[in-house]
Amino acid sequence: MLIETLSVFPEMFEPVMSASILGRARSRGLFDFKAHDLRDWTHDRHRTVDDEPYGGGAGMLMKVEPIYEAISELKSQSDLCPPRVIFFTPCGAPFTQHVAERLAGCERLLFVCGRYEGMDERAYSLADERLSIGDYVLTGGELAAMVVTDAVVRLIPGALGDSMSSVDESFATGEDGGLLEYEQYTRPSSFNGMDVPPILLSGDHAKVDAWRRRNAIERTCRWRPDLIESAGLTEQERAFALDLIARMHPHEEME
Incomplete structure (x- = not known):
């Protein structure tokens, strides 16, 4: 299994993905992980990923163009199967153990992590599904991606060790x-x-x-x-x- 994230803070993931059960499962080749920097798909010198919302309002919104380009490129990689693209949003279906078990059967997952006040609504047209890990507000989707990754990886046969079972x-x-x-x-x-x-x-x-x-x-x-x-x-x-x-x-x- 390949798990990928698309985020403006890719450096948040490595400490978690290298520790404990996740780290051991990864080192044994039970899954691979890649954190992609959304700013790599920007084209201005400031590497801008957000802008003011039309109609006014507090905060900034993530722009649709970098997200669209990133996902399009990642889905078109000829040496890999297309990923199942998952966005985290309050509008998403509740994340449950049943969902974790279903996702554990996927070959490739791509978690898209929002920030700021959210995303341009057009970005969600790229989602295969939307998930929510709870009725509360986080500063970004990175923590949600870690939660889902942990729940999914521990279901991979062998991830918990021979003497442990889920x-x-x-x-x-x-x-x-x-x-x-x-x-x-x-x-x-x-x-x-x-x-x-x-x-x-x-x-x-x-x-x-x-x-x-x-x-x-x-x-x-x-x-x-x-x-x-x-x-x-x-x-x-x-x-x-x-x-x-x-x-x-x-x-x-x-x-």
């Missing part, structure tokens, strides 16, 4: 997925009067698995009851979850 994590999709992850503990077994659940010390793997499944449902009902409706539950588990929600959140309605 299957049981929070929000993991699949037949039995969509729940928050179960509680986890490590040594010591007792700390400040707080004890590890005895079942986890029993060595009975079947009972541990059953406890973890029930605990994941309980945690989801308590902290994110909105996830229950789409979670992969059996009829018995769903009845159990709806009863929990009714008792934990008596003023909320669930179907």
